[in-house]
Amino acid sequence: MKRLQPVVLGGDIGAYSLARSFHEAYGVTPVVVSGMSTGLVRHSRILRHVAEPRIDDPEAIVARLREIAAEHADADLLVVGSADWLVRLLVENRDRLEDLYTVPYVEEKLLHRLTDKEGFGDLCAELGVAHPTTVVHQFAGQDAGGEPDTSGLTFPVIAKAASTAAYHEVEFAGKKKVFLVESRDELTDLLERVRAAGYTGTFVIQDYIPGDDSGMRILTCYSDAEGKVRFSAFGHVLLEEHTPGALGNPAGIITQTEREVVAQATRLLEHVGWTGFANFDLKYDPRDGRYVFFELNPRLGRSNFYITAAGANAVRFYVHEHLRGLDPDPRAVLGPDVALSAAGELEGRHLYTVLPGPLLRRYVLDPSVRADARRLARRRRSTNPLWYRAETDPRRIAYLCLAQLNQWRKYARHYPLAEARRLAWRGPASTGQV
Structure with a gap:
């Protein structure tokens, strides 16, 4: 071998x-x-x-x-x-x-279909999977231009590129991954700036789901070569990053189970014959108690270590099936000690965070969730992926120490605690809706 x-x-x-x-x-x-x-x-x-x-x-x-x-x-x-x-x-x-x-990725046509937010929304509607009310604005083609019809939405709204891959290629002043748009005039100005930058894809304008960052959820699934979902890992996002370039990326996650969400994702993935990893962004909607699916990422996500930290080293699936040609039974891939349900759902509880513990807990406003995070940290069931015992170069350690201190400054600048409290108790939604 x-x-x-x-x-x-x-x-x-x-x-x-x-x-x-x-x-x-x-x-x-x-x-x-x-x-x-x-x-x-x-x-x-x-x-x-x-x-x-x-x-x-x-x-x-x-x-x-x-x-x-x-x-x-x-x-x-x-x-x-x-x-x-x-x-x-x-x-x-x-x-x-x-x-x-x-x-180890799906074929091109399926990739483009499901990573386009418009296409993903259409699939959710077809299968009865909860998805935000969405208006699509074209920047090119026969239907390009004009004012989008937002009569079915109430401002503020969320606006974002339908294809993050195509959006990566353009630059303009004030560019963000996702925009919180307060008025129709603000939306018109944003769309004009995006058009002037040369973006030729589509933008989606969506219903703004109530709640702060802690309403967000993350789900990662692995489907085998036959398109059957074999493994899943669900997490409760406690806080997201708020710098413009990283807006919406989870900064703290506690793994947990949510079988109904996994069932919906399984139905969607198996319907299209997805293979390999799929990573979903979701949010809990307190208005009706549903979990709303926002998008599918065709890979292990930026915060993929939340899975490995909880005991299920996700990259083993790549090697086990794609390189070795073996059946990716989760127990065979991950070993006997990982807490898994019979359906392959990760059941172990673990705290993933890229922030200093006190900073993360400062923004977790729900007392029970904050206590849970503190309890996991005290039991040494908490992991920051950047702190790894195999990394012993003093220059790297010095960099990480400074970077962790800098997190306090970044949150004070881009997401003041008063703003977090306003969104949690009074405001309509989190900018983490991506």
Whole structure:
């Protein structure tokens, strides 16, 4: 059997988390390819970083991946992406990579259909899966232009690109992943700025679900090569990131179970024949007690380590089925000690956070949830993916200490505690609706 050589595209915390998961599971040194050296991967002793300044260019990244493959001709090569646009790049260039690499993602047509928020919304409507009321605005084509009909919505509303991969390619002043739009005039101005930036996809304008960050949920499912869901991990998001570039990404998660949500996701995934990992963003709607599905990410998400931290190292599924050709029975993949239901749902409770504990708990306004987070931390059932005992370089440790201190400044600037309290007790919704 050849040795395993993972290659991870991306330089964010999701990419580092994937590299750490591979290192923990198999003792290997993943190659991480990103546009530049970031503090998250710099001075790491568990990975080898490769800078590719033209990572946005398919020709450049294919050439770079083939160059890396030549350096590891004796290995089984597996390549994964830490963002939707990177996964899309891999899928669209699969025919130029699969002679060297295993690319563990769905085929291109299905990828585009379900990662487009409009297409995902249509599928939810077809299957009776809860999804926000949505208006679609076209920036190109026969139906482009004009004012979107928002008569069925009440301001404020959420506005965001239908395709995060296509949106990645444009820049404009004030760009965010998701916009909270207070009025019709503000929406008109936003859409004009997006159009002027050259974005030619679609924007979705959605109902604004009441509640703060703690109303958000996350679900990750793994489907086998036959399209059957075999594993799932559900989590309660306690707090999200609030800097413009990372808005909506979970900063704290407690794993738990929610079988009805898993059943809905299973129905959706098996209906289309999805394979591999799918990551869903959801929110609890207090108006009717439903969990509302927002979107599907075709990969392990940015906060993927919430699964590994709870005892279920997710990257083992890639290796077990895609590389070794074995049946991905969760018990066989994850081992006998992982808390799993008979249907493959992760049952262990664990706190995942990228923040200092006191900062996270400061923003968790529900006393019972705050106590739960504190209890898990005291029982050492809490994990920050960046703090890893195998990382012993003092320069990295110094960087992480400063970065954790900087989290206090970032939250004070971008999400003052008074704003969090307003959204929790009076306001209509969280900007985490992505």
